[in-house]
Amino acid sequence: xxxxxxxxxxxxxxxxxxxxxxxxxxxxxxxxxxxxxxxxxxxxxxxxxxxxxxxxxxxxxxxxxxxxxxxxxxxxxxxxxxxxxxxxxxxxxxxxxxxxxxxxxxxxxxxxxxxxxxxxxxxxxxxxxxxxxxxxxxxxxxxxxxxxxxxxxxxxxxxxxxxxxxxxxxxxxxxxxxxxxxxxxxxxxxxxxxxxxxxxxxxxxxxxxxxxxxxxxxxxxxxxxxxxxxxxxx
Amino acid sequence: xxxxxxxxxxxxxxxxxxxxxxxxxxxxxxxxxxxxxxxxxxxxxxxxxxxxxxxxxxxxxxxxxxxxxxxxxxxxxxxxxxxxxxxxxxxxxxxxxx
Numbered sequence: 383x384x385x386x387x388x389x390x391x392x393x394x395x396x397x398x399x400x401x402x403x404x405x406x407x408x409x410x411x412x413x414x415x416x417x418x419x420x421x422x423x424x425x426x427x428x429x430x431x432x433x434x435x436x437x438x439x440x441x442x443x444x445x446x447x448x449x450x451x452x453x454x455x456x457x458x459x460x461x462x463x464x465x466x467x468x469x470x471x472x473x474x475x476x477x478x479x480x481x482x483x484x485x486x487x488x489x490x491x492x493x494x495x496x497x498x499x500x501x502x503x504x505x506x507x508x509x510x511x512x513x514x515x516x517x518x519x520x521x522x523x524x525x526x527x528x529x530x531x532x533x534x535x536x537x538x539x540x541x542x543x544x545x546x547x548x549x550x551x552x553x554x555x556x557x558x559x560x561x562x563x564x565x566x567x568x569x570x571x572x573x574x575x576x577x578x579x580x581x582x583x584x585x586x587x588x589x590x591x592x593x594x595x596x597x598x599x600x601x602x603x604x605x606x607x608x609x610x611x612x613x614x615x616x
Numbered sequence: 617x618x619x620x621x622x623x624x625x626x627x628x629x630x631x632x633x634x635x636x637x638x639x640x641x642x643x644x645x646x647x648x649x650x651x652x653x654x655x656x657x658x659x660x661x662x663x664x665x666x667x668x669x670x671x672x673x674x675x676x677x678x679x680x681x682x683x684x685x686x687x688x689x690x691x692x693x694x695x696x697x698x699x700x701x702x703x704x705x706x707x708x709x710x711x712x713x714x
Contacts, residue, residue: 411689421700422696422700426703451649462642465675465679470631590679591680
């Protein structure tokens with residue numbers, strides 16, 4: 383390789399890095415390190431879920447059957463679709479096509495908003511069906527035919543625990559999506575004006591890592607909440 | 617196009633692979649929903665988690681470019697998996713043996 387020291391440094395290169403390559407590696411490792419802490423952040427909730435599902439399998443299956451599997455499926459498709467548009471935004475950035483970066487970021491934000499909208503519909507139904515722990519929770523709907531009152535009360539409590547975890551985990555996931563979309567909004571203008579090119583597009587790539595991570599969390603949340611217990615037999 | 621001397625040298629995936637991965641993720645989603653309607657006992661959870669794990673792996677490897685990432689990135693992810701596994705396994709070993 384030639385070493386033309388007279389070439390001016392790229393405007394995005396910070397003085398404490400030698401090359402854009404080095405700067406990119408440092409930035410992306412930083413994002414990965416953040417995502418590692420996120421794994422453990424969500425991990426605590428996944429652990430709580432595991433313990434309580436082991437303890438109360440019947441109530442978790444009953445709770446899961448209160449969720450709308452069709453809306454859950456649609457939302458999974460929508461979120462995977464938003465991961466596709468995010469990947470295409472990063473690709474457009476690699477090609478130096480700023481307009482397409484902005485367009486694909488907008489598409490990602492649109493799909494993300496759609497996901498949250500569907501989630502809002504689901505949560506509204508949950509409210510109407512009295513499935514909100516501590517706020518609007520109806521213990522009576524949990525009692526099976528001929529269940530002794532004390533046992534029914536215990537079972538409703540276990541079901542309430544399912545919904546505590548459901549709202550905590552989908553809520554935390556939703557908060558991550560809102561943050562992701564808010565950050566995306568800041569990158570629309572620079573992207574549109576050609577800030578990112580083949581030489582420098584690290585912010586878009588880091589944003590992509592974050593968004594795909596949020597997608598991965600949902601990939602696990604979906605079967606753990608919507609697909610507990612066999613549906614065919616009920 | 618003139619490239620700066622200190623340009624980034626990284627892998628650029630063709631967009632075609634993203635559409636293939638997207639299709640695979642959709643098929644796996646349909647599969648996991650379909651399987652949830654079949655009575656398999658304990659196997660239902662195993663299958664659901666195996667499919668979710670496969671989907672997560674596809675996203676990591678291709679959407680997150682892990683397949684072309686450097687070793688340091690792999691070590692960071694191994695750290696996440698390792699500590700998460702410790703948390704889950706040690707806690708379950710307590711709860712399951714009470």
